[in-house]
Each structure stands twice: as C-alpha cells, then as structure tokens.
Amino acid sequence: AQSVSQHNHHVILSEAASLELGCNYSYGGTVNLFWYVQYPGQHLQLLLKYFSGDPLVKGIKGFEAEFIKSKFSFNLRKPSVQWSDTAEYFCAPLGHQLIWGAGTKLIIKP
C-alpha cells in the first residue's frame, strides 16, 4: 500500500537533547506531507506541512522538517527539546488512500 512509515515507536530523551523522528514515504507522484502532534489529553493538531518549494519547513514550537526526495524521507527535528514536547507525533500524507504513520510516542524526562 502507498503509505508513510515511522520507524521509532517510542523515544525517550532528556530535556535539552536534540530530536529527530524518522518518516519515510513509499509513493510517487505529488508528495504532500504533514506532521501532526497529539499532546496528552488534547486533539491531534498540525505541527507543520510540506507541499512544495523549500524542502526545509518550519512549524510551531521550534520544530522543523526536511523533505529529502532522494531518500523518500520527511524527518522531524528539534534542536533542544522541552518537557512540554512530550506527546505522540504522526507523519501523515495528504491523500485519502495513503496510510498514516503509526506514530511515535515521545517522552521527555525533566
């Protein structure tokens, strides 16, 4: 199936550590990708998106992601994480027949 996949299901980091969450896609054609975040007890919300243009996109709360076509990747990064970044992160495609990533549970130790 055409999909995106996330390889890190659980990540535990200390505050101030750098973060990189992997996301790979497996389909051709137009690639539109998102990262969504779900903080404990809250709704899914958009973190950032890539449609076209600059492959390095910046989102809310200091997050960024780089679209690398040659690697079929759209990894999420943050230089220095905070305890409040504890959440579940989903890589998602735009397109109804495309499958979301399974999510990465990120726990930041204070």
Next chain:
Amino acid sequence: DAGVTQSPTHLIKTRGQQVTLRCSPISGHKSVSWYQQVLGQGPQFIFQYYEKEERGRGNFPDRFSARQFPNYSSELNVNALLLGDSALYLCASSFLQGSEKLFFGSGTQLSVL
C-alpha cells in the same frame, strides 16, 4: 470558537449491533472526514464528505456508511459490529475539500464486546 465536537465520547456495544457516531465541524467548515484509529496505529481514513456529498472513501467494508447534513454536521454509521471495530473514531473538519489543514475532534472511543 468551538472546535470540532464529537459525541458520544465513549460507547460500548456488543457484536452484531449498530452504532451511530456524530460530528459537528468548526463553524464555516464544509468538509468532514472520518478516521479510525486502532491502538498502536495511526489514523486510517474512512470517509470524506464535502458539501453533503461523499468525496472519498477508504478501504472499509460496506458496513460503514456516513452522511453529511445541510448544516455540515455528519454521522458515521457502522452496522453488524465486529470485535475488530473497537477503536477511536476521529472526525476532522476543514474549510475546503482539499484543504491542507485538518482540525480534529477528540474522538469517540468505541468498544465492541
């Protein structure tokens, strides 16, 4: 402004029963999508409705159906429930059909016993 609201928040049914889940989109949003999220997996697309017409359907059996009303609210119906239908059902709204940003509700947790 109110966000996307879903009801009920939790539901327990037995196999073979039917269930109706409800969603009210953000005011002004004309597109509603439904997703199923099984524990440990990402959301899986079920339906999209825009301007009261079905605009997309995921890989789900015909037991799943939906509709959108003139006020843009939506219902998801599941007939002949199976144990495997136990999941969190998410509704998301957006202003346009192909909108790049979805606004999610908090979901309905369905347990089938």
